Amino acid sequence: MTNIPANVIEYIQSMWMAEMILTYLHIDKQGCLIDWGGYPQHYGLTTLVKDKSVVEQVDFLDGFLDVTHTEVLQYLNIGGNRCINAHIVPLDDGIYVLLFDVTDEHDRQQKMQQQVNELSILTYRQSQLLQELEATRITLSKEKQQLEQASKLKSDFIATLSHELRTPLTSIMGYTKLLDDAKQADEYESNYLKSVKKNANHLLSLIDNVLDQTKLEIGQIKLHPNNCNIKQLLTDLKVLFLPIAQEKGLLFDIIIPNNLPVQLIIDELRFRQILINLITNGIKYTDKGFVEVNITWQNERLEFIVTDSGPGISSESQQKIFTAFHRENTANHLPGVGLGLTISYHLVELMKGQLSVESSPQFGSNFTGFIVADSVQFANASNVQINHTNIKVLLVDDSIDLRSLIELYLENDGYTVMTAGDGQEAIKLALQTKPDIILMDMQMPILDGYNAVQQLRDKEFTKPIIALSGSNIEHDRDYAFKVGCDKYITKPIVPEDLLNVISKITKQ
Amino acid sequence: MAMLQKKICMIGDFSVGKTSLINRFVREAYSEKYLTTVGVKIDTKELDLTNGNKVKFILWDIAGSESLTTTTVSYLRGAAGFLLVVDGTRRPTWDSALNLRQEVKKQIGDKPFVILLNKADLKEQWEMDKQVLEEKTKQGWKLLATSAKNGMNVEEAFLELALLMST
Numbered sequence: 001m002t003n004i005p006a007n008v009i010e011y012i013q014s015m016w017m018a019e020m021i022l023t024y025l026h027i028d029k030q031g032c033l034i035d036w037g038g039y040p041q042h043y044g045l046t047t048l049v050k051d052k053s054v055v056e057q058v059d060f061l062d063g064f065l066d067v068t069h070t071e072v073l074q075y076l077n078i079g080g081n082r083c084i085n086a087h088i089v090p091l092d093d094g095i096y097v098l099l100f101d102v103t104d105e106h107d108r109q110q111k112m113q114q115q116v117n118e119l120s121i122l123t124y125r126q127s128q129l130l131q132e133l134e135a136t137r138i139t140l141s142k143e144k145q146q147l148e149q150a151s152k153l154k155s156d157f158i159a160t161l162s163h164e165l166r167t168p169l170t171s172i173m174g175y176t177k178l179l180d181d182a183k184q185a186d187e188y189e190s191n192y193l194k195s196v197k198k199n200a201n202h203l204l205s206l207i208d209n210v211l212d213q214t215k216l217e218i219g220q221i222k223l224h225p226n227n228c229n230i231k232q233l234l235t236d237l238k239v240l241f242l243p244i245a246q247e248k249g250l251l252f253d254i255i256i257p258n259n260l261p262v263q264l265i266i267d268e269l270r271f272r273q274i275l276i277n278l279i280t281n282g283i284k285y286t287d288k289g290f291v292e293v294n295i296t297w298q299n300e301r302l303e304f305i306v307t308d309s310g311p312g313i314s315s316e317s318q319q320k321i322f323t324a325f326h327r328e329n330t331a332n333h334l335p336g337v338g339l340g341l342t343i344s345y346h347l348v349e350l351m352k353g354q355l356s357v358e359s360s361p362q363f364g365s366n367f368t369g370f371i372v373a374d375s376v377q378f379a380n381a382s383n384v385q386i387n388h389t390n391i392k393v394l395l396v397d398d399s400i401d402l403r404s405l406i407e408l409y410l411e412n413d414g415y416t417v418m419t420a421g422d423g424q425e426a427i428k429l430a431l432q433t434k435p436d437i438i439l440m441d442m443q444m445p446i447l448d449g450y451n452a453v454q455q456l457r458d459k460e461f462t463k464p465i466i467a468l469s470g471s472n473i474e475h476d477r478d479y480a481f482k483v484g485c486d487k488y489i490t491k492p493i494v495p496e497d498l499l500n501v502i503s504k505i506t507k508q
Numbered sequence: 509m510a511m512l513q514k515k516i517c518m519i520g521d522f523s524v525g526k527t528s529l530i531n532r533f534v535r536e537a538y539s540e541k542y543l544t545t546v547g548v549k550i551d552t553k554e555l556d557l558t559n560g561n562k563v564k565f566i567l568w569d570i571a572g573s574e575s576l577t578t579t580t581v582s583y584l585r586g587a588a589g590f591l592l593v594v595d596g597t598r599r600p601t602w603d604s605a606l607n608l609r610q611e612v613k614k615q616i617g618d619k620p621f622v623i624l625l626n627k628a629d630l631k632e633q634w635e636m637d638k639q640v641l642e643e644k645t646k647q648g649w650k651l652l653a654t655s656a657k658n659g660m661n662v663e664e665a666f667l668e669l670a671l672l673m674s675t
C-alpha cells in the first residue's frame with residue numbers, strides 16, 4: 001500500500017473501514033488502467049491489463065471517467081457472487097476506484113426488501129380480488145333483481161289471465177246448469193251438455209290450480225279458518241267421488257272415526273281442496289282395485305291417509321312428486337298439468353302439517369298427511385225457509401250474460417231484482433230505490449265496484465253489499481272489505497251458495 | 509477499432525420483470541422464482557445491428573422502485589438510453605413508469621427509451637387499457653408487449669432501443 005497517496009488513506013480512514021483489505025484501480029487522465037491492488041478477481045475482474053483503456057475492461061466505469069468529485073455506486077454486482085460499493089475518486093494524477101465488499105449487508109437488505117415486495121404484491125392481488133368479488137356481487141344482485149321482477153311479472157300476468165278466464169266460465173257453467181235443469185233436452189243434447197259441463201269444470205280446476213300455484217309462489221295465499229262441519233265435508237266428498245270411482249270399476253270409501261268432532265276450525269275450502277287433489281289423483285292413476293281415505297283425530301291433529309292400489313311411484317319420482325309441474329311418466333295420456341300435489345303440499349304446510357308419500361310398484365301408493373286444527377262445540381243452526389218476496393236486490397254487473405243468469409236465480413227464489421250495468425248507474429238506482437242488499441261486481445267500466453261501494457257508504461247507504469269478483473287475490477279481497485263490502489264472493493258463482501249468503505245476510 | 513459500447517438502464521417498479529428480461533436476452537434463461545434486485549447488476553451483451561455494425565450493450569439492471577432514490581440516481585450517469593418496464597398485470601406499475609420517465613429526464617436529459625409492457629403471456633390478468641396505450645403511441649412513444657417467460661419481443665425490444673439510440 002506504499003504508493004497510495006496520503007489523502008486517499010485519509011479518505012479510507014474517514015470511512016472507518018481502514019481494517020478492510022482494500023481493492024483499488026488507478027486510472028490515468030487518458031482513461032488507461034495504470035495499476036491495481038487487492039483482489040479485483042473477487043468481483044469478477046479477472047483479466048485486467050495495464051496501460052489499456054479501462055472502460056473496455058471494467059464495464060461499469062463507462063460514463064464515470066469524467067467525474068469532478070467523488071461518486072459512490074452502492075451495491076454493485078459486476079459478476080462473480082460478491083457485491084461491492086465502488087467509490088470513484090478523481091485526483092490530480094487520475095482516478096482511483098476503491099472497491100469495498102458489502103456482500104453481507106447486501107444480502108441482509110435483499111432479504112428484507114424481498115419480504116416487503118412480496119407482501120406488497122400480495123396485498124395488491126387481494127384488493128383486486130376483492131374488487132372483482134364486489135363487482136360480481138353487484139352484477140349478481142342486479143340479475144337477481146331482474147329475475148325477481150320477471151318472475152313477479154309472470155305471476156301477475158298468470159293471475160290476471162286466470163281472472164279473465166274465470167269470468168266467462170261463470171256464465172258458461174251457469175247457463176249449462178240452467179239448460180240441464182230444464183231437462184227438456186233430447187239424448188244428444190243432454191250428452192253435449194254433459195260434455196260442456198265436464199270440460200268447463202276441468203278448465204276451471206286447471207285455472208284454479210295455476211292461480212293457486214302462482215299465489216303460493218308469491219306468498220299470497222292466506223288461510224281463512226272458520227267453523228267447519230268436518231263430517232259433512234267428508235260425507236260430501238264421498239258422495240262426490242263414489243260415482244266417479246264406480247265408473248272406473250273401483251272401490252271407494254272414506255272412513256270416518258267416531259271420535260271426530262262435529263266441528264273443527266279450519267279453512268274448509270283449502271282442506272277440501274287438499275283431499276280433492278289427493279283423491280282425484282288416486283282415482284286417476286288406479287285402473288284396478290280401490291282408493292280409500294282413512295281419517296283419524298288425535299291430539300288436535302287431523303290425520304288423513306289416501307291409499308290406492310295403483311301402479312305405484314318409483315323412489316326417484318317420490319322425491320320430485322311435490323315439485324310444481326312434475327308429472328308421472330305413466331300420466332302422459334291423462335289430463336292435468338302437475339300442480340295438484342304441489343299445491344296440496346304447500347297448503348298442508350300452511351296448516352302447520354305435513355304431507356308425505358310412500359309407495360312401491362306392487363302395493364300402490366300411500367299419501368299420508370296431517371293438519372293441526374282446533375275443535376269447537378257444535379252449534380245447532382237450522383235453515384228455515386223464508387219468504388223473500390219483500391226483499392229488494394240490486395244486482396250490478398257489466399256482463400249482460402251474468403246479470404241475466406243471476407237475475408234468473410234470484411227471481412226463482414222469490415227476490416225482487418233490479419239491475420245496473422256499471423257503478424254510476426248502481427249508485428243512482430240504489431239511492432232512488434233503497435234496495436235491501438246489493439250484489440256488486442267489482443270490475444266494471446265507467447265506475448268500478450270498489451269506487452261505487454265507497455261512494456255509497458259515503459252517502460250513508462247502510463244496507464249489506466256483497467262483492468262479486470273474478471279475483472281471489474288476497475289484496476283485492478281486503479280492499480273490498482276496506483271500502484265497505486260485507487261479503488266477498490269469487491266467480492264462478494255457485495248459485496246455491498250465493499242464495500244462501502243473501503238469505504243469511506238479509507235475515508240478520 | 510474498439511467496438512461501439514452503449515450503456516442501457518432497466519428502469520421500472522419492483523417485480524415488473526427487469527431482471528427476467530435481461531436473463532432472457534443475455535442467457536436465454538427464465539425462472540418463475542422472484543428474487544428482488546438490491547442495488548444494481550451489470551451484464552453485457554454484444555449484438556449485430558441491422559446496418560452491419562456491432563454494438564456492446566452494458567446493461568444496468570437497477571433495483572425496482574416507483575421513484576428514483578439517491579442510490580439509483582447515481583447509476584444513471586452515462587446511460588445512452590433506457591427500457592421502461594411495466595407489469596401489464598399491475599396497473600399501478602404503469603403510473604410508476606410515467607413518473608420514473610419524468611425523473612430520469614430531469615437527471616440525464618431526454619434519452620431514448622422504449623416502454624415494455626411485460627408479462628404479456630398473462631392475458632387473463634391484463635390490466636392495461638388500450639386507449640391509454642394508443643394515446644402514448646400517438647405521441648411518438650415506442651411501446652412493446654413483451655414476455656420474459658416465453659421470449660416474445662424481448663430481443664426486438666433491445667434492437668428497437670438500439671435503433672432509437674443510433675438516430
Ligand SMILES: Nc1nc2c(ncn2[C@@H]2O[C@H](COP(=O)(O)OP(=O)(O)OP(=O)(O)O)[C@@H](O)[C@H]2O)c(=O)[nH]1
Pocket residue numbers: 117520521522523524525526527528529539540541542543544545546570571572573626627628629630654655656657658
Ligand atoms: N408470467 C410472467 N412472469 C414474469 C415475466 N417476467 C417476469 N416474471 C416474473 O415476475 C417476477 C419478478 O420478475 P423480476 O425479473 O425479478 O422482476 P424485477 O423487475 O427484476 O423486480 P425487482 O428486481 O424487484 O425490481 C418473477 O417471479 C418472474 O418470474 C413474464 O414475462 N411473464
Ligand SMILES: [Mg+2]
Pocket residue numbers: 526527528543544545569570571572
Ligand atoms: Mg430485478
